[in-house]
Amino acid sequence: MTTILEHESGFWAGLNEDAFSGAAGGEEGVLRERRTQAFQAYRSLPLPTLRDEEWRRTDPGLFPFEAVSRLANLGEIPFPAASDLDDRFDVVIAVTDEGYAIRDNRDGKVCGLTVLPLREALRQYGDDLAACFDGPAVLERDRKFTQLNSAFWNVGFYIHVAKNTAVERGVLIRYEITGRNALVIPRLIVHAEAGSRARVTEYYQSPDGQAMMCIGAREMYVDQAAQLSLYAVQEWGNGAYQIAEDWARVGRDGQIDWVTLSLGSKISKMMMGCEVAEPNANAFMSGLFFANEKQHIDQRTLQKHAAPHTYSNLLYKGAVKDEGRSVYQGVIAAGKGAIKVDAYQMNKNLVLNPGARADSLPGLMIDADDLKCSHGSTMGNLSPLELFYLKSRGLSDVEARRMLVLAFFEEIIAKLDDEFLQERVRADVNRKIG
Amino acid sequence: MPTLETNSTLVRDEYKYGFSTDVPTESFEKGLNEEVIRAISAKKNEPEWMTEWRLKAFRRWLNMKEPQWADVSYPPIDYQDICYFSAPKLENNPEVDEELKRTFERLGVPMHERDRLAGVAVDAVFDSVSVGTTHKEMLAEKGIIFCSISEAIQEHPELVKKYLGTVVPQGDNFFAALNSAVFTDGSFCYIPKGVRCPVELSTYFRINAVDTGQFERTLIVCEDDAYVSYIEGCTAPSRDRNQLHAAVVELIALEGAEIKYSTVQNWYAGDEEGRGGIYNFVTKRGHCRGRKSKISWTQVEVGSAITWKYPSVVLEGDDSVGEFYSVAFTNRKMQADTGTKMVHVGRNTKSTIVSKGISAGRSRNSYRGLVQILPGADNARNHTQCDSMLIGDTCTANTYPVIECENSTAITEHEATTSKISEEQMFYITSRGIDEESATSLIVNGFCKEVFKELPMEFSVEAVKLLELKLEHSVG
Numbered sequence: 001m002t003t004i005l006e007h008e009s010g011f012w013a014g015l016n017e018d019a020f021s022g023a024a025g026g027e028e029g030v031l032r033e034r035r036t037q038a039f040q041a042y043r044s045l046p047l048p049t050l051r052d053e054e055w056r057r058t059d060p061g062l063f064p065f066e067a068v069s070r071l072a073n074l075g076e077i078p079f080p081a082a083s084d085l086d087d088r089f090d091v092v093i094a095v096t097d098e099g100y101a102i103r104d105n106r107d108g109k110v111c112g113l114t115v116l117p118l119r120e121a122l123r124q125y126g127d128d129l130a131a132c133f134d135g136p137a138v139l140e141r142d143r144k145f146t147q148l149n150s151a152f153w154n155v156g157f158y159i160h161v162a163k164n165t166a167v168e169r170g171v172l173i174r175y176e177i178t179g180r181n182a183l184v185i186p187r188l189i190v191h192a193e194a195g196s197r198a199r200v201t202e203y204y205q206s207p208d209g210q211a212m213m214c215i216g217a218r219e220m221y222v223d224q225a226a227q228l229s230l231y232a233v234q235e236w237g238n239g240a241y242q243i244a245e246d247w248a249r250v251g252r253d254g255q256i257d258w259v260t261l262s263l264g265s266k267i268s269k270m271m272m273g274c275e276v277a278e279p280n281a282n283a284f285m286s287g288l289f290f291a292n293e294k295q296h297i298d299q300r301t302l303q304k305h306a307a308p309h310t311y312s313n314l315l316y317k318g319a320v321k322d323e324g325r326s327v328y329q330g331v332i333a334a335g336k337g338a339i340k341v342d343a344y345q346m347n348k349n350l351v352l353n354p355g356a357r358a359d360s361l362p363g364l365m366i367d368a369d370d371l372k373c374s375h376g377s378t379m380g381n382l383s384p385l386e387l388f389y390l391k392s393r394g395l396s397d398v399e400a401r402r403m404l405v406l407a408f409f410e411e412i413i414a415k416l417d418d419e420f421l422q423e424r425v426r427a428d429v430n431r432k433i434g
Numbered sequence: 435m436p437t438l439e440t441n442s443t444l445v446r447d448e449y450k451y452g453f454s455t456d457v458p459t460e461s462f463e464k465g466l467n468e469e470v471i472r473a474i475s476a477k478k479n480e481p482e483w484m485t486e487w488r489l490k491a492f493r494r495w496l497n498m499k500e501p502q503w504a505d506v507s508y509p510p511i512d513y514q515d516i517c518y519f520s521a522p523k524l525e526n527n528p529e530v531d532e533e534l535k536r537t538f539e540r541l542g543v544p545m546h547e548r549d550r551l552a553g554v555a556v557d558a559v560f561d562s563v564s565v566g567t568t569h570k571e572m573l574a575e576k577g578i579i580f581c582s583i584s585e586a587i588q589e590h591p592e593l594v595k596k597y598l599g600t601v602v603p604q605g606d607n608f609f610a611a612l613n614s615a616v617f618t619d620g621s622f623c624y625i626p627k628g629v630r631c632p633v634e635l636s637t638y639f640r641i642n643a644v645d646t647g648q649f650e651r652t653l654i655v656c657e658d659d660a661y662v663s664y665i666e667g668c669t670a671p672s673r674d675r676n677q678l679h680a681a682v683v684e685l686i687a688l689e690g691a692e693i694k695y696s697t698v699q700n701w702y703a704g705d706e707e708g709r710g711g712i713y714n715f716v717t718k719r720g721h722c723r724g725r726k727s728k729i730s731w732t733q734v735e736v737g738s739a740i741t742w743k744y745p746s747v748v749l750e751g752d753d754s755v756g757e758f759y760s761v762a763f764t765n766r767k768m769q770a771d772t773g774t775k776m777v778h779v780g781r782n783t784k785s786t787i788v789s790k791g792i793s794a795g796r797s798r799n800s801y802r803g804l805v806q807i808l809p810g811a812d813n814a815r816n817h818t819q820c821d822s823m824l825i826g827d828t829c830t831a832n833t834y835p836v837i838e839c840e841n842s843t844a845i846t847e848h849e850a851t852t853s854k855i856s857e858e859q860m861f862y863i864t865s866r867g868i869d870e871e872s873a874t875s876l877i878v879n880g881f882c883k884e885v886f887k888e889l890p891m892e893f894s895v896e897a898v899k900l901l902e903l904k905l906e907h908s909v910g
Contacts, residue, residue: 053503336827351842354809362848364833369824369854377837379807380845 014069015042015152023073023152029122030130038134038150045144057327057359058269058298063241068183068213074099074155076117080176085203088420089172091115095155096175097182105169112165113198114158118187121158129158132189137219137249139273139304146245149185149217156187161196161226170199170229179210179239188218192226192254199229201421204264208237220248222256224278229257231416235428236264238293245271252278259415262289262297263428273302276310287316288412288425291324291356292432298327303345305338305371314345317412319405320356321432329361332375338368345375350408352381352401382408402433452672452702455537455642461520464645466513468492471615474519478584478618481591491604491614498608504771505800505832506740508676508713516678518616520646537640557582557621557637559650569633579624580635583651586622593624597655601684601721601748609680609742610717617651617682625660625691634890636665639679641701641712647678654684656691658724663694665893668737672702674710676739681716689724689751694732696889698897701737708767708796711739718745719775722754722783730757731774732888734897736904739768744802746775749783749811756785759885761897763904764797764829773803773820773835778811778844789820790882793829794905800832807844814844822852823881825874825905875902 024035048055077099086092090110092103102115114125121129134150141147159171177184192198206212214236222228228248236242242265250256262268274283283303291297303312318326332343349358362375382404390400409429416422462470471492475485500511557580573580579590586594604614621637641648656662668679679701685693695718704711714737720729731745747756758774776785785805793799801820822831833850855877863873879886879898886894 339827349839351839351844353842356842357838357840359839360835360837360848362833362835362850364822364831364850364852366822366824366831366852369827369829372851372853374849374851374853375833376850377835377848378846379837379839381842 015148019070020151023154027119029126030133031118031122034133035151038147041141042144042147042151045142045147047144054300054329058267058296062267063213063243064211067211068181070152070183070185071097071154077101079103083174085172085174085420088169088418089201090167090169091171093157093171093173094176095173095186097177097180097184100155110167112162112196113167113171114160114162115171116158118156118158118189125158125160128160128191129189132191132219132221135219135221137221137247137275139247139275139302143245143271145215145243146217149187149215149245153185153187153217155184157189159188159190159200161192161198163193164195166196167198170201172201172203174203175205175214177206177212177214179206179212179237182212184212184214186214186216188216190218190220190228190230192222192228194224194226196223197227199231199417201231201418202233204234204236206237206240209239210237211239213241214243216242216244216246218246220256222248222250222254224251225253226251227255227257229259229417231259231421232261233421233425234260234262234264234268238264238266238295240265242268242270246273248274248283250274250276250281250283253280255282255284257284257415258286259412260287260299261412261425262287262299263425263432265295265297267296268298270299272299273304274312275304275306276312277306279307279309281307281310283312285312285314286412286415287318288409289316289318289326290321290429290432291318291326292321292434293324294322295324297325300329301331303330303332303343305332305334305341305343308337308339308341310338310341312343315412316346317348317409318358319350319352319408320358321352323355325357327359327361329363330375331363331365332373333365334368334371334373336367339370341368341371341373343371343373347377349379350381350405351379352405402430405429405433449672449702451669451700455533457522457533459520459522461517461646464515464517466516466518466616470518474616474618477519478587480587483595484587487599487604488615491611494605495608495611495615498605498611500608504742505798505802506742506769506771508740511678511713513612515645516647517645518647518649519618559619559637559639576629576632577626578629578631579622581622583617583620583622583653586653590622590624593655594622594653597653597684597686601686601719602682602717607717609715610682613649613651613680613682613717617649620650620652620681622652623654623662623664625656625662627657628659630660631662634663634665636667639666639668641677641679645675645677647680650681652681652683654693654695655686656688656693658688659690661692663890664696665890666695666697668699668701672705672710674705676711676713678713678715681718683716683718685720685729687720687722687724687727687729687754690726691724692728692730693720694730695720695745696893697733698893698900699733699735699737699741700900703737703768704739704766706766708739711768712737714738714741714743716743718743720745720747720756722747722749722751722756724751724754726753727751728755728757730759730888732759732885733761734885734889734900735760735762735770735772736900738770741770741772743772744774746777747785748777748779749785750779752780753782754780755783758785758787758789759888760789761792761882761885761901762790762799763792763901764799765795765904766797767795768797770798771800771802773801775804775806776816777804777806777808778814778816779808781810781812782814783811784815787816787818787820788884790885791820791822791831792825792878792881793822793831794825796828798830798832800834801850802834804836805838805846805848807839807841807846809840811841812843814841816846818846818848820850821881822850823878824852824854871906875905878905
């Protein structure tokens with residue numbers, strides 16, 4: 001498969017010099033600089049192949065890189081049809097294949113929150129952008145798709161939360177891509193300054209049966225004693241291909257609540273890396289994934305402990321049904337000197353019928369001694385005993401199964417601090433149980 | 435294996451097995467090519483099919499690459515700089531015979547039939563050849579065959595032909611292919627239908643010569659409803675050059691059969707600076723072919739500069755059971771990348787993995803495991819527990835498990851922890867007047883207890899002592 005990808009020019013999806021000049025056209029300052037650096041790195045890095053441990057279970061050749069074409073840099077458009085989600089947030093960003101629009105619901109009541117397209121941010125927050133774009137959060141630089149995103153992003157936003165401000169309703173970014181072989185490359189940078197509190201929600205949708213690809217990258221910076229919640233609800237249609245490489249860095253006394261819900265897409269390959277970088281930093285990473293029909297969802301997480309007295313707790317729960325397949329790879333890495341660390345990683349899987357497959361690869365890489373790191377992984381079907389109990393109370397088999405699967409996921413769904421979103425996710429899960 | 439008395443004297447020094455024996459030996463020139471393989475085969479007076487089998491493996495090996503994925507690092511091995519055959523000159527030389535006997539006595543291996551008290555039958559392998567097997571007559575009465583693999587090729591070619599290479603094929607991996615081409619000795623055990631082997635069978639491997647590689651090949655076959663407990667021990671002299679040990683062990687359990695395979699691996703591990711020591715690159719695999727068969731691996735790994743070893747079980751027969759109990763201890767600059775594979779093929783198959791890693795000094799200790807539930811493995815069940823203990827802040831402990839589940843009726847559980855010796859436990863024990871070193875030893879023994887209790891009794895005692903001894907210079 002790889003031979004198709006690494007054809008002579010070394011580029012696919014038309015991502016060559018010309019595309020680069022097009023992407024960087026009219027851009028200046030740090031954005032242009034980063035694009036140029038990333039383009040060099042991107043060119044020098046080989047495409048991952050099945051021989052790379054991380055891609056062994058998801059053939060890069062399955063991504064139709066040749067069939068999609070990168071959308072030109074998206075510009076501003078009038079706000080498209082409103083969604084029932086919109087009123088629940090302070091600021092709403094809508095992204096379609098035509099462009100993006102930003103709606104501000106605040107009426108001047110919430111201050112401290114700035115939401116800007118990257119090019120705008122360059123003018124107003126140039127110094128901060130220089131520190132946060134391809135900044136220290138990106139723990140692994142030799143990644144083809146992180147570099148691809150930095151070089152070729154076609155829509156990007158910067159969210160800044162000022163020191164000691166609390167933003168209750170936060171920001172919603174919703175992507176509604178109609179498909180048509182579009183390649184969307186979104187970039188997001190979030191910077192929560194010291195003592196601030198904020199919430200960012202992302203929502204991805206595309207119609208079923210429409211081919212498209214999304215190669216996203218996010219960088220999140222949580223400064224001293226700041227708290228950031230990040231919810232990503234992925235409801236791509238069944239023709240969508242997704243690659244996402246996301247990075248977060250949590251400073252002293254800071255906390256991140258990072259919830260990733262992967263429900264849609266045909267093939268999805270995600271990397272979520274979080275560094276608890278300073279003492280007393282805390283990371284909660286949660287994930288829900290449900291692959292049915294022929295879906296393939298592959299996710300890798302990294303909990304990096306670089307300082308003493310840092311904490312992380314990860315819980316990823318998934319289900320596979322029909323011919324669905326899921327892969328979970330997780331690593332807890334504790335470097336030299338990362339003592340008094342407490343890290344936990346748990347992956348639980350439901351394999352709902354024959355023909356479905358789940359792989360679990362939890363991992364520990366420990367270079368320090370005075371710490372406590374552990375992981376767990378389970379696989380199995382619904383408990384026959386529990387099913388029997390529910391059915392003996394008059395529930396049908398389907399109802400009983402539905403209830404148990406929902407109960408299994410409730411632990412993750414409950415982490416979303418928004419009842420409306422919770423209901424949306426429950427409805428998604430319900431639909432997939434069938 | 436060794437009795438309690440012989441051992442207590444042996445384990446007093448840090449690596450008491452580090453001596454070498456001065457006997458006249460016959461060694462091949464260094465290097466590896468088809469001629470060398472033909473020569474090994476001729477030396478052992480092997481039939482044509484065996485020579486061809488070796489050559490086939492060699493040709494495959496030539497096209498294979500040394501695996502790089504393990505979490506170990508070592509300078510490239512020059513396979514042409516190894517001597518592939520070395521044997522003490524035995525013929526009509528009673529003095530040499532006595533010298534070898536003394537060597538094994540010194541190692542605590544009872545080579546005289548009179549040592550029946552030990553309750554084990556021993557096959558002793560010195561460099562490339564088996565130098566003696568005890569209790570053969572008694573075993574033969576029951577129809578049990580226990581001899582060196584070379585002898586089996588001569589005496590029982592039909593059995594060897596039937597089973598050799600059926601669990602670990604010639605081209606399985608780089609080291610297995612190398613072993614298939616140049617293997618020199620090892621044990622062959624065959625337990626016929628319905629027989630429960632009355633004594634423990636044991637092989638003691640000793641590397642003596644310099645610059646020699648040891649390529650052991652062990653094949654154990656248990657027919658329907660048979661049972662055997664097999665023990666393996668390994669030591670080598672302290673030398674400042676690395677030596678290669680690439681073994682292949684194949685276990686086959688037919689319907690209702692049970693094989694229990696225990697190892698205490700104490701190859702020379704190198705000195706403080708990591709000079710010398712054995713590279714222990716081993717392929718061990720069991721195949722539960724029949725219904726209700728069981729294969730159990732228990733290993734205590736305390737030696738070797740580098741260990742690369744994944745005793746595995748393919749659970750093909752319905753209701754078959756696979757077990758893996760392991761203690762891997764590393765200190766100084768030792769590197770261990772070890773674990774297991776449990777491949778569930780048949781229905782109602784069960785596997786248990788208990789792995790305990792202890793790292794000290796500047797060592798690296800990794801657990802790497804695979805639990806694979808194939809689509810037909812209805813009601814398969816796996817429970818895995820791997821715990822790592824760190825002693826000191828310059829060592830590394832990694833855990834890389836893989837769980838693949840393709841059956842919706844299977845249940846797997848995996849749990850792993852990494853931590854240092856609990857300060858509370860230390861405080862409690864030392865507050866009772868016990869010194870720090872003994873306290874550490876007690877806690878570590880408790881940590882490994884689940885594995886030690888799976889070992890045959892004498893062996894278990896030896897393992898505890900061995901670990902205590904290895905810990906002596908790692909604490910404080």
